[in-house]
Amino acid sequence: MEHVDSRAAAVEGSWARGRLLAALAVLVAVLLLFHGLVPNAVGNLGSLLETFLPWLGLAVPVLLGLSLLRRSALGAVAVALPATVWAVVFGGLLLPAGPGAAHDLTVLQHNVDDENPDPAGTARALATAGADLIALEELTPDALPAYQAVLASGYPHHAVVGTVGLWSEHPITDTRPVDIKPADLKADWNRGLRSTVRMPSGDVAVYVAHLPSIRLGLPDGLTSGRRDESAAALGAALAAERLDRVILLGDLNGTLDDRGLAPVTSRLTPAEGGFSWPAEFPLARIDHVMTRAATPAATWPLPATGSDHLPIAVGLDLGPSR
Secondary structure, eight states: OHHHHHHHHHHHHHHHSOHHHHHHHHHHHHHHHOGGGSOSTTTTHHHHHHHTGGGGGGHHHHHHHHHHHHTOHHHHHHHHHHHHHHHHHHGGGGSOOOOOSOOSEEEEEEEOOTTOSOHHHHHHHHHTTOOSEEEEEOOOTTTHHHHHHHHTTTOOEEEEETTEEEEESSOEEEEEEOOOOOTTSOTTOOOEEEEEEEETTEEEEEEEEEOOOOEEETTTEEEOHHHHHHHHHHHHHHHHOOSSOEEEEEEOSSOTTOGGGHHHHTTSEEOOOOOOBSTTSOOBOOEEEEEESEEEEEEEEOOOOSSSSOOEEEEEEEOOOO
8 A cells, every 4th residue: 555655655756856848848838939929129139039949949858858857757758848839830940842744934032152162163063953044142252263264165144243242044134233222332232133034924023132241249149230220121112022023042140030031031922941051960050942823832951051051942833924
């Protein structure tokens, strides 16, 4: 009888222990679902959370391990809540990525890195990807000739403004800069372009943009003012675009969950899936393809190049031009 009582006491104790772990598990689930409620007033904590939101799932194995060490049934059961939420919200990121079914157009987005040691090798890798359009950022004057030389045969049409460029199998017209420069930066800062690509099914407005980087450090936390200002300017340009079909390709230095990109993401349909940065161990997707009057059908990362970003390819279904 004493043995039975001790077992019952142990079971009861396992449900009494680990209340803090259970509370943390509930907090993780709440943050995953309601991250938009976290304010930016102190250190831009909301945007910081949203930038690395998928990686909040790492708390699940940590909390589970601690619950097992504590022999806490309460903690172990509570961990199922954030695990389930993460699986619903981000589980698709674990599925194999690839071109999938046939689509009308393949576009490729890549920040090639201004310190890339092998621009010609990077260009050759991109040229074999089978994309119809290639958008590049961080093009330096020294590296640009290498990209032009390698891509010329497969992509006879191209446009470059500042440090961003677009290569196309189809004719390009009406290229112009897009002013997304934050007010406090120098006049020669050019990271946006807009071109008309003459597709067989009709004209498409293609934007290439590279928003300013965000910074993380003390005492200010996440600093994203320039990025947010640039995103607002890009959003205004997209809102004023007269062509029905629009494709935006670029390094936006933020994830789709980041509220700082709302001026852009609220106007376009993003291609979801896959991480792009840093190339060695991707933690976030900051390289994006977004569309209007076209549907992203598949997204897949390409193998690493000499850049600190992975190239991202997206298959698009083009609706009829209106």
